Amino acid sequence: IAPRQFDFRELKHVYDWIEVYGLDEEAVLELVSHCMDQKGRRVSVNYIDAVARSWSEAGVWTRDAARAHLAKYELKKHGASEILRQWNKQRKPTKAETAFYDKWVTEWGFTPEAIISALPKLTVSGTPNFVYLDELLENLLKEGQTSQPEMERADAKTAEEQAFARLVFERAGKLEPATRTQRAQISMYLRDYAMPRELLLFGAEQCKGANEPFGMMKKLWNDWHDAGITSIEAARARMESKPQGFNAKPKKVDYAQNELTDEQINRILVDLDKDIL
Structure with a gap:
């Protein structure tokens, strides 16, 4: 099966992929080839087994289904990789980052061009990452901006x-x-x-x-x-x-002044030198 050689103990897993997980033989070939692309020729059988299980749960049992699944995977991987490249990060996207990208495109309906166009809008104090980008795209989704023209x-x-x-x-x-x-x-x-x-x-x-x-x-x-x-x-x-214009200030009120006679003033003055009883 493919360039990967399986020993006697590993062959049990191969039979499980067919008999338990329901993959046909051509799908198994696609499975092993894909896993070798990801992990190299010495990829562990446990890793292949985990991928086979996920394929089975997703209904990927035939060669055509496997190729369609892998094409979609490569699209997500390429999109996530392009975001990392825009951020000058020279590494492969993680599984979580690929899952983010899948959600944006599959569930939220963003086009790949729209996601790239949104990157300059990401203003954060620290290093940009997929979590911050997810928050930004969620806000854009609420505003109906899921394509580059929008x-x-x-x-x-x-x-x-x-x-x-x-x-x-x-x-x-x-x-x-x-x-x-x-x-x-x-x-x-x-x-x-x-x-x-x-x-x-x-x-x-x-x-x-x-x-x-x-x-x-x-x-x-x-x-x-x-x-x-x-x-x-x-x-x-x-x-x-309008009276005195729109910006008129309140009219000053002149209060009447009480004018006192000298006699009245003398009556209310208190001689502070005397004791007040």
């Missing part, structure tokens, strides 16, 4: 949001970049509220110099949205129609 569209959308948010903050006089939450909120006014970009920028300009410009921006934008305002002219008119 990821590219999402990346383009993110870049557009960042650029517009940066412009909004510049108009408001804010130097720090917008957070992810702030970018999402700005996008909400564009996408969900369908407010024109120039109107949002005009609102940002009105909040320049405020202590909390972004909070004031949202208050202004919400007011315009509720009023159905979609142009700068209408927004300016609404601001002018």
